[in-house]
Amino acid sequence: MIDAVGRPQSVLVLGGSSEIAQATVAKLVPARCRTVVLAGREGPRLSEAVDRAKALGADVAEAVAFDATDIAGHGAFADRVFERFGDFDLVIVAAGLLGDQAADEQDPVSAASVLTTNFTGLAAAMLAVAGHLRRQGHGRLVVLSSVAGERARRANFVYGSSKAGLDAFSQGLGDSLVGTGVRVMIVRPGFVLGRMTEGMSPAPFPTTPEAVADAVVHGIESGASVVYAPPVLRWVFAVMRHLPRAVWRRMPG
Amino acid sequence: MSVPRGRRALLTGWGRTAPTAAEVVHAVHPQIVDEALDAAATAPGGAGRTRGIVARGLGRSYGDAAQNAGGAVLDATWLDAIHHVDLASGVITVGAGVSLQTLMERLVPLGWFVPVTPGTRLVTVGGAIAADIHGKNHHVDGGFCSHVLEMTLVTPTGTTSVSPASDPDLFWATAGGMGLTGVITRATLQMTPVETSYLLVDTERAPDLDTVMDKMLTGDADYRYSVAWIDCQSTGSRLGRSVLTRGDHARLEDLPDRLRLAPDRARAFVPRTLARVPITPPSGLLNPLTVGAFNEFWFRKAPRHQVAKPHHMTGFFHPLDGVGGWNRLYGGRGFLQYQFVVPDRHGETVRRVIERLSALRLASFLAVLKRFGPGDPGPLSFPIAGWTLALDIPVGFDRLDVLLDEFDQEVVAAGGRIYLAKDSRVSRAAFRAMYPRVDEWLAVRARVDPDGVLQSDLGRRLGLCAGTRPAATATGRTARAGTGPDRTPPSRPPRRKATGGTSRTRSPSTSPPSPERTGS
DSSP states (O other), X not given: OOOTTOOOSEEEEESTTOHHHHHHHHHHGGGTOOEEEEEEOOSHHHHHHHHHHHHHTOSEEEEEEOOTTOGGGHHHHHHHHHHHHOOOSEEEEOOOOOOOHHHHHHOHHHHHHHHIIIIIIHHHHHHHHHHHHHHHTOEEEEEEXXXXXXXXXXXXXXXXXXXXXXHHHHHHHHHHTTTTTXXXXXXXXXXXXXXXXXXXXXXXXXXXXXXXXXXXXHHHHHTOSEEEESTTHHHHHHHHTTSOHHHHTTOOX | OOOOOXXXXXXXXXXXXXXXXXXXXXXXXXXXXXXXXXXXXXXBOSTTOBOOEEEESSOOOSSSTTOOTTSEEEEGGGOOOEEEEETTTTEEEXXXXXXXXXXXXXXXXXXXXXXXXXXXXXXXXXXXXXXXXXXXXXXXXXXXXXXXEEEEEEETTEXXXXXXXXXXXXXXXXXXXXXXXXXXXXEEEEOEEOSSSEEEEEEEEESXXXXXHHHHHHHGGGOSEEEEEEOTTOOGGGTTOEEEEEEEEOOGGGSOHHHHTOHHHHTOOOXXXXXXOOSOOOTTSSOHHHHHHHHHHHHHHSOSEEEEEEEEHXXXXXXXXXXXXXXXXXXXXXXXXXXXXXXXXXXXXXXXXXXXXXXXXXXXXXXXXXXXXXXXXXXXXXXXSEEEEEEXXXXXXXXXXXXXXXXXXXXXXXXXXXXXXXXXXXXXXXXHHHOTTHHHHHHHHHHHOTTOOBOOHHHHHHTOOOOSSOOTTOOOOOOOTTOGGGOOOOOOOOOOOOSSXXXXXXXXXXXXXXXXXXXX
16 A cells, blocks of 8 residues: 555556666665566566566566557456556556657658557556556556657657657546546656667756656655656746747757 | 445545545444445455455544555444443443444433543544554553453454453454454443543643653652643753643532532533634645744643643543544645654653654644553554653655654664554554564454455555455466456355354365465
8 A cells, every 4th residue: 555655565567677667666665665566578678677676675576578559458468467466556657669750750650659659558558557546446657758748849749749648648547537546647757868868969957767766756755646857847848838839840859 | 135335435544645445335234234244255356355344433543544445444433323321330332333422422411431532532432442542541541442341343254242251362353453353333331430521630831851751750640641742843951841731530529619519510511613624725834833833822821830720521631623624734635643652661762752853843733742551462452551652743744754764663672662543654564563463463363354354454554454265366377367357256155144142154274375465
């Protein structure tokens, strides 16, 4: 159960090899989280993440196969993990593809795969998971969105629009869950330095997976519905949203 | 008969933290308790467990004791019949949903007071037993369950009438067992004789913590009721300045003429709600500034030294009950209570905790210190002889989690424990260290609830709810894809309905022991 000061005892991560999710798990396990289930593409990255959670002291740390694009399989996937592990206090939706904007613009199939992973696939998975959370009568669903979804930008609108969709979907899902004991928290990080952005030149106010994890943990404690990482981006984007389009589309990638 | 179904509702404890949704089943008839337990035993809950059921009274536990996410919560306030009153002996038999307020309203004018009352009279008899509550008279009279002669307990293996003599293990496991050994439906209590609804109270201010602790050590034995309010925000030489109030029930002849000559008035018990908190103000209303101002006022308002002043029971025992919904004052994020007890030789722990709070300027506006007498035999019963300090703390203070974990370590090191009725955050490890007899308690629970039907958020949080009989579906395999909501419920023999007296059914269990539930 999540306690009065917002510490979960069990977590399911969709996208278990995400650096932000792993940094979050690293903060949760020493603070009472006993069960860590990392769902993702099976491979060394995922099993190393499981080993790290075990090393931190989790009683149960396991990897389960999850493919965001296997939409038809999401219902069975959710049934399986909740049946096997019981309730989850926290579900972190962290799967996602950054894609390659230039290539994606030339290749509709590859653009669609970004959209399918980041939006369609995760939205379906969230619905499947939300059904179980609703039944268990408690839990937090944390969705890693992005400030890129606040306003689609010329330089990365494929990724941006996928996050915009995910973000909007999560807001609505959160509203639909009011009164059920389940709460949705949307996390909007800025440019996160890490594996996903390796070799890219950082945008203003870059952040790290650890800093985003701090924001996630603090947001769970305080019962926030939206958190930005770093927090200043809330105000930056409050302005950015209203920039004239002629200026906005010239924002560099 | 059909399975009673209730409405899903979001429930919290009095501290208004960590809301969870459960199906509320109204115990409009005692038989519904049986049916609800049967229904709960077959509702699938994942990891091979059912979602279970727990009884709830007036919701005055601060944390998650009377919540059961995704399962059933039995509203036991319906069981409010007064079955029998013997005015000569003061022995009464009542439904477990009767509130202490009702008992006082009905019986104080007839000369009988509840044996133990906490700081609120808005608790049920069932809740009082489940938490083995204590009052300002613990150092003289012990806890609530010391005055319980018998109770009716509905367990998943049958309904039974339990007294300290008939089944001491089950009786004392239920005392302080937080509702996880059965649903208490009825209890027989020994009330305390009183002549009036007034107390004669001595009030004195103490300039610092040492003074008040010294006064309590040397003087408490002369008083039936004793409690000290502590200003946790004062610092330096005034650290722990306090107002100590102690007293005993007034006899008619002790009262001033206006009451003495009107015995009906001297015995009247008419509680009034003076004010109500109409809305939930933003969190942060109670901050170091406002609480500091309140504490200053409260300390100065108290007389320096006043002897044998008549106080009505309501004001002396339950000052906060005059303000309806005062828990909302802490705002939307709620608050928690931290109450611990340490043995006498570790009075220093009290000082260290108050020093930390004072140094942090943490806004705790209800800090209460009192002394406990020897505890009763309940393995999970809170009181042990020594000092107990209770603190109200708003949630939202940065690193409050870490601070309270540190307090837990202090308390464990001193051989003390925290009060489960107020807890909403202790770790399993600290809990086990505080209650070393928990395995004894678990063994009794395993006897009456082998399938783990009685469940609460608190029980799950602390690992008290695992069934001991293997559940049919707890195979640890993931191959059962696509079973959806029609998952197989754990196998379970039908409960035998008792027709009175003790009756238990045990079913043979041949499968291997189930793995301890590891989730939350």
